[in-house]
Amino acid sequence: MTASGTIGVGLTRREDARILRGETRYLDDIVRPGMLHAAFVRSPHAAATIAALRVPVGVEGLVAVLSSADLGGLARFPVTEPPGSQIEAAEAHPVLADGEVRYAGQPVAMVLAASRALAEDAAERVDVEYEVHEPILSPRESEHVMMRWSARRGDVDAAFAEAAHIVSGSYALARLIAAPMETRGVVAEHDPELDMLTLWCSAQDIHRPLAQLAHILRRPPESLRLIVPDVGGAFGSKGVIAPEVAAVAAGTLAVGAPVKWTEDRLENLIGAYQGRGMEADLELALDARGRMLALRARLRADLGGYLLTTTPIPPHTAGTLLPGCYDIPAADVQVLGTRTNKVPTGPYRGAGRPDAAYMIESLVDAAARALDVDRVALRRRNLIRGFPHRTATGLDYDSGDFERCLDRALDLLGPVAPAEPGEVRGQGVALYVERSGGAWESAEIRLDPDGRFRVASSANPHGQGHETTFAQIAAERLLVSPDAIELQFGDSATSPAGVGTFGSRSVAQAGSAVAMAADALVACGRDRAAQVLGVQTDRITHAASGFSASTGTVSWDSLAKSTSLGPLRAEARFQSANVFSSGAHGATVSIDRRTGALRVDRLVAVDDAGIVINPLLVHGQVIGGTVQALGECLTEEAVYDEAGRPGARSFLDYSLLTAADVPPITTAEVATPTPLNPLGAKGAGEGGAVGALPAIANAVADALGGVVVTPPFTAEKLWRALQEQSLRARGGEGSS
């Protein structure tokens, strides 16, 4: 390994060997002495009042059945208020149902027993009487507004009054399930002497779960310790603790024994917060030359039965991002999040970004059809070309080269080949911006006497590869091999303060903090070397060999061993505004005329994540995200029946794509560095999931001659659309 030039190198991951040998420790692998197991009694009804709850007696291994009344004094979930929004905090999710249930699957009571099997046995025997009510399932029919946000800038009414063209469209995205391969879970243990409650939690980070638990349990944060072990994926779904996690924490305190809860797949499918669930009516005003003048949008979000901590975030993000990559001087965007009798929604990979990209990119294609102009030409006419750029919704885009992304995607996509007999074929292209970064993270670094650098980062990973990436960042600044650097994460007792791992922000924020901490350590090293070499600090040069002056050289190794002055250590906190990744994706699709079956022939993904630290891992993020978007287009939808019962109850009902379902995906990179951080890096975690959705949707609409179908693009929906299209065509022929 060379000592410098490690940024931009596709190093394989240092995380892998441990995983490949089966030496990992995920949540369910954690065992504490005397540990009890929790199972939950859940509402089978979408809307009901709880009339009575009867606890079984004489059940083997049963320790306790705890309901809301038994866990008195708990607060409801804290709710984040996006800037400029109004939130109904009284609609926050309770830990256990408090007299009523608002979705099927809501936890009503917790059963603690000697084993998981016995806990599940006992849970089946808890008898709950419900008075069932009529559920509200459509966000449009709901009168319970839980969240509002709006933005208005420019003279929108005048723009629409003067417009040569007004194009409108209505678009919707189904509810989706994040479905990480590892479900959620917790082990809680209380030390009564220190009054310290320790929780091992399958979570995205330590900071947000700890803050949520402190609020709900009404305990000072110092009396909680949160440890995040290996995490088997999250995709946004482990940023807010499960209500069950808070119940387990409270139950541990109530019974005085450690408690474990490992969510099963059914619980995860029906009880974990879901993604998307948004619909919007949009109108775009354009002048005679196809310049976009103003955007009007009414966005409705299906928030589910209660607000969890981040439930208001995705609708707000979608609202702010609706202008996409286009220079639209005026906008009037209103977002309304309403209550329905379904599990709450929250962030799922993209978290408002795919929603916005799908809506605006579909509308731009609709505008091109209405104006009878080329889709790409219409985009080029309206792309944002100068940075920084303030959108009419109030975002500040820092950097990008949208046209270069578009050009590259078109090059890779090539011309569409003629359809096979019996098929219709379409091609689509879409641009996106990905809000990433923002807020702050921190890092500590020290050089130990064994010559190794130990870096503690506030942002811990759940599959992304922070250990490898952050070691590369530190190595580049220290001018040492990444092999000399160890990373530490995920324990609130030792971790530096931070915000969390979400929204494609880790490299931009936490990576920048690591870079700055390393720079600070270099400055310390320079000072020490100056003392040793008896020269002024500014006479010292730092190179791979160490710190040099005309009088000699001091290596990192010798600084590490000279312990008389104490170990070398440094820390840094990095804060910045949001940075905006972007990209252009393309798709070619074919639809069987007789069956409506969709085949995605190829996908193209061009992403601009700024300066890339590790291209191998960024490529992995792009492909993984793209395939999640493909799943959203082909199969994924969390359906509910007319009584509000969830239809997705196993992986046979909620079908994730397999290796056999994935077409060739071609990727390319554009790198416009952000000026907002020392690495020039932007986020890469969500772009694939954002860009591929509108690209495929536009390809499908293209194949269908402009008929818009809501994803997932099932054979039935496409077959119906083809019938509609051929009826229209015949009608058209008849009238001409």
Place this chain on the structure above:
Amino acid sequence: MRISVTINGTSFSDEVEPRTLLSDFIRHQAGLTGTHVGCEHGACGACTIQLDGQPVRSCLMLAVQASGRSLRTVEDLAGPNGRLSALQQAFTDHHALQCGFCTAGFLMSADALLRDRAGTHLTEAEVRRELAGNLCRCTGYEGIVAAVLSVADPPLAAE
């Protein structure tokens, strides 16, 4: 009741309830937590192990059904001193894992596939079809397929 199995070449015997799943027996009684449980209904393949050399989903079997038989789990793949097998090395070289929760299942399926198909030409389409019994939510499968093809013997013919 008491059952005895051979796990990774070593005999292991313990009391089980008739309803104990093989996956729970391996993880919680034999203590081999490298095998992961993703769905408990046979759909995700994370718990795939080899039973008498054949890949099976350990969540779809009762522990008692494995009595007297030979089990192989992910812990047995690496060589002495933890040296990664060619397949394991290919997984890291091709970035075939992210969160790692599904990885053991893929390794056990792919290891059996490569053994069964040694000496015949595996195509990419075949590998994709054969691995369609294992779900991965992170990688989009590209690295996994590339890793398996890279250690196929004979190597993938130019297509």
